Amino acid sequence: MGAGxxxxxxxxxxxxxxxxxxxxxxxxxAVPPQETAxxxxxxxxxxxxxxxxxxxxxxxxxxxxxxxASDTFTVGGYEWAIYFYPDGKSPEDNAxxxxxxxxxxxEGTDVRALFELTLLDQSGKGQHKVHTxxxxxxxxxxxxxxxxxxxxxxxxxxxRTALEASDYLRDDCLSVNCxxxxxxxxTEGPKIYSIxxxxxxxxxHIGQLLESxxxxxxxxxxxxxxxxxxxxxxxxxxxxxxxxxxxxxxxKNMQCIKxxxxxxxxxxxxxxxxxxxxxxxxxxxxxxxxDGFEYLKLSCPSLLTELLEYVAKVGEHSxxxxxxxxxxxxxxxxxxxxxxxxx
Numbered sequence: 001m002g003a004g005x006x007x008x009x010x011x012x013x014x015x016x017x018x019x020x021x022x023x024x025x026x027x028x029x030a031v032p033p034q035e036t037a038x039x040x041x042x043x044x045x046x047x048x049x050x051x052x053x054x055x056x057x058x059x060x061x062x063x064x065x066x067x068x069a070s071d072t073f074t075v076g077g078y079e080w081a082i083y084f085y086p087d088g089k090s091p092e093d094n095a096x097x098x099x100x101x102x103x104x105x106x107e108g109t110d111v112r113a114l115f116e117l118t119l120l121d122q123s124g125k126g127q128h129k130v131h132t133x134x135x136x137x138x139x140x141x142x143x144x145x146x147x148x149x150x151x152x153x154x155x156x157x158x159x160r161t162a163l164e165a166s167d168y169l170r171d172d173c174l175s176v177n178c179x180x181x182x183x184x185x186x187t188e189g190p191k192i193y194s195i196x197x198x199x200x201x202x203x204x205h206i207g208q209l210l211e212s213x214x215x216x217x218x219x220x221x222x223x224x225x226x227x228x229x230x231x232x233x234x235x236x237x238x239x240x241x242x243x244x245x246x247x248x249x250x251x252k253n254m255q256c257i258k259x260x261x262x263x264x265x266x267x268x269x270x271x272x273x274x275x276x277x278x279x280x281x282x283x284x285x286x287x288x289x290x291d292g293f294e295y296l297k298l299s300c301p302s303l304l305t306e307l308l309e310y311v312a313k314v315g316e317h318s319x320x321x322x323x324x325x326x327x328x329x330x331x332x333x334x335x336x337x338x339x340x341x342x343x
Contacts, residue, residue, distance in 0.1 A: 039188045044114060044181030047075030051082045053174040059086040064095055072105045076113070076182025079106035084176065089155045098160055100131075101153030102178050104145045112142040114181040115152045122175060123167035129158065134181065142183045203275075206233060210275045218245070219256045225264040227271060237274045 051070040053059070059068060067089075070082040085099035102115050116132040131154055133143060143152050163169060209215065209230065216228035235242040244250065244257075259267060 037190060040185065041188055042183065042185045044183055045076035046179060046181045047073065048177060048179045049073040049080070049082065051084070051176045051178065053084055053176065054172065056086070056169060056172050056174055062086060064088055064091050064093075067099075067101075070178075075180040076184065078104060078108050078111055078182060080178075080180055081105040082117075082176060082178050083151065083153070084174075093156065096160060097156040098158050098163060099153065099155045100157040100176065101151040102180065103151040104148055107148050108145065109147060111145045111150075112183040113145065113152075114142050114183070116179040117153060117157070118177040118179075119158065119168050120175040120177060121167050122170035122173075125167065127167070129168065131157070134179075142181075207272070207275050209233075210271065217255070220259055220267065221256060222259045222262055222267040223264040227264075227267060229271065233275060 049070065053068060064087045065085070066087065067083040067085045069084075072079045072081045074080070081103050083099075083101045083103055085101075087095040088097045089099035089101070100117050100119075102117065104111055114133045116130065116134055118131075119129040121127045121129075133152070145152070158168075168174060210233075213228050216230055218229050218231050218234070220227045220229060231241075231245045235245050245254075
């Protein structure tokens with residue numbers, strides 16, 4: 001038996017030869033200019049810290065330039081601390097004012113930030129004393145702290161005599177709230193959204209179409225058995241079927257095609273492979289394109305038949321093509337026999 005052929009009106013051809021890709025040409029138009037865009041975003045990273053000072057009267061007299069420090073807190077990736085000077089920071093004020101500052105407590109260079117210092121009214125009236133830089137940022141921009149220990153605040157934050165007579169001091173306690181807004185800048189390009197595309201299951205559905213037998217419009221007679229198929233699927237998979245079923249020489253009334261010199265299991269395997277669109281089909285195409293295929297068909301028809309039967313089993317049971325390659329590349333045929341090349 002040979003490789004098999006399709007017969008109609010005295011003509012014959014292999015049913016599954018190479019699938020030639022259709023060529024298409026299009027005139028290349030002018031390439032439009034590429035347009036890109038980006039956005040610079042400058043914003044603040046804000047954070048607050050509450051600092052309670054108890055025993056205010058005991059801190060008086062500790063000395064000008066001496067301060068009480070809060071615990072450090074983190075805002076915008078930097079450490080900060082509140083410094084309260086009970087006797088003031090500057091000698092020229094002669095301890096007449098208390099001073100309040102926010103200091104950069106970690107390493108940093110040219111840290112730009114906005115600040116707000118609030119002395120809380122403890123009477124419940126809500127009349128807090130607020131010194132803020134946030135509302136005045138348009139006047140001079142954010143404040144720049146050059147290095148660790150740099151401070152922003154007020155030497156004359158509150159006159160001591162007025163503070164001690166106010167509602168800000170209650171039970172010998174002061175309450176301070178500090179807000180820091182560290183300036184950060186970044187550049188944003190166009191947003192790219194990606195969607196995970198699931199693997200195609202079209203080949204599975206086409207295979208199920210063959211199994212169901214629905215919509216078939218052509219029948220193949222092979223070795224006494226009939227196989228129903230779909231013309232469009234076969235034409236898409238094989239140029240020979242495309243020409244025979246839809247070419248100039250097509251027979252409008254042709255509903256049955258007889259395939260000679262091919263066993264039914266072999267044809268069934270080819271059909272399964274063609275419908276499944278597996279990688280094995282690509283390997284079969286590559287083999288049929290070689291000169292050796294014609295030589296094999298003429299010189300060793302029995303071996304070729306065994307090969308086709310094996311391919312049919314692979315397509316029918318979904319065996320990996322790599323397994324087939326490992327079994328045949330060592331010089332053996334599919335049954336393990338050594339094949340001596342003809343000279």
